[in-house]
Amino acid sequence: MPVKDRQHPLDGSNGQGRLLLRTLADTHTHTARCGHAGGEDEAYVLAAVERGLGAIAVTDHLPLYWLPEEQRDPTLAMAAHEFPRYVEAVLQLGERWRGTIEVLLGVEADFVAGAEGQLGELLSRYPFDVVLGSVHWLEGWWVDAPGSVARYRRGQEEVDAIWDAYTSTLIQAARSGLFDVLAHLDLPKKFGFRPSRPFAGRLEEVVAAIRESGCAVELSSAGRRKPVGEDYPSLEVLHALATAGVPLVLASDAHAPAEVGFAFSELLRTLHGVGVAQVHLFRRRQRLAVPLPAPC
Ligand SMILES: [Zn+2]
Numbered sequence: 231m232p233v234k235d236r237q238h239p240l241d242g243s244n245g246q247g248r249l250l251l252r253t254l255a256d257t258h259t260h261t262a263r264c265g266h267a268g269g270e271d272e273a274y275v276l277a278a279v280e281r282g283l284g285a286i287a288v289t290d291h292l293p294l295y296w297l298p299e300e301q302r303d304p305t306l307a308m309a310a311h312e313f314p315r316y317v318e319a320v321l322q323l324g325e326r327w328r329g330t331i332e333v334l335l336g337v338e339a340d341f342v343a344g345a346e347g348q349l350g351e352l353l354s355r356y357p358f359d360v361v362l363g364s365v366h367w368l369e370g371w372w373v374d375a376p377g378s379v380a381r382y383r384r385g386q387e388e389v390d391a392i393w394d395a396y397t398s399t400l401i402q403a404a405r406s407g408l409f410d411v412l413a414h415l416d417l418p419k420k421f422g423f424r425p426s427r428p429f430a431g432r433l434e435e436v437v438a439a440i441r442e443s444g445c446a447v448e449l450s451s452a453g454r455r456k457p458v459g460e461d462y463p464s465l466e467v468l469h470a471l472a473t474a475g476v477p478l479v480l481a482s483d484a485h486a487p488a489e490v491g492f493a494f495s496e497l498l499r500t501l502h503g504v505g506v507a508q509v510h511l512f513r514r515r516q517r518l519a520v521p522l523p524a525p526c
């Protein structure tokens with residue numbers, strides 16, 4: 231796991247405000263390759279340049295490795311045979327844009343309890359800059375699929391049970407040592423179904439597990455575009471993470487080029503508000519700290 235913390239080489243190197251903004255990365259973006267996002271690779275990079283970002287991580291979904299071939303929905307993730315081509319394409323993109331913006335090779339990988347070995351083997355094949363860990367799949371169903379809303383509608387007792395099961399899996403994901411960043415930490419709130427208490431009363435346990443794991447957590451603006459209408463994680467959870475010194479990264483979870491860097495100035499304001507002085511990005515799975523610029 232990456233634990234080294236060093237300064238980004240661009241920090242304040244010419245004293246211009248724009249350059250300070252250019253130290254920021256959008257650490258979570260998807261392309262058309264996923265089957266449910268729009269836009270080609272180049273359009274995302276161009277959007278990141280236009281927003282004045284210094285780096286963009288392309289983090290398409292890892293093939294659904296734990297499911298039998300016939301159960302792998304092509305609208306959720308790329309097929310296994312596309313994966314090497316994906317890696318090659320993002321590396322080439324990085325070459326083409328060198329000197330203008332840094333393109334980081336990332337992937338969003340599902341954590342599935344019991345399939346850690348399989349995942350570790352897949353991740354070890356390629357030179358990733360950043361691996362996002364997500365819990366979308368919970369004991370045979372998708373936490374965040376529109377088709378799962380009926381399950382949340384069964385009542386608060388069921389909602390709390392879902393959160394409890396999600397929390398157990400999330401803690402396992404943190405402890406697995408497979409991930410650099412945990413994505414959309416409080417994902418089961420997506421459709422607006424909240425637990426009686428954060429993480430079914432296990433917030434402290436979650437924060438302690440993450441702190442011990444060395445994983446970073448993303449502050450993601452994606453939740454603003456979902457029924458819940460707020461960032462992942464919630465302010466209360468973010469405050470607990472920040473207080474515990476958990477490293478944070480900025481993420482849009484863009485599924486269209488126009489969403490790259492989505493609401494980042496508001497994310498900066500939120501981070502300032504909880505007393506965070508730096509954010510992070512990952513290069514070759516090493517964590518780099520960058521001072522938080524003033525909100526713009
Ligand atoms: Zn996700």
Ligand SMILES: [Zn+2]
Nearest residue numbers: 258260338483
């Ligand atoms: Zn994503």
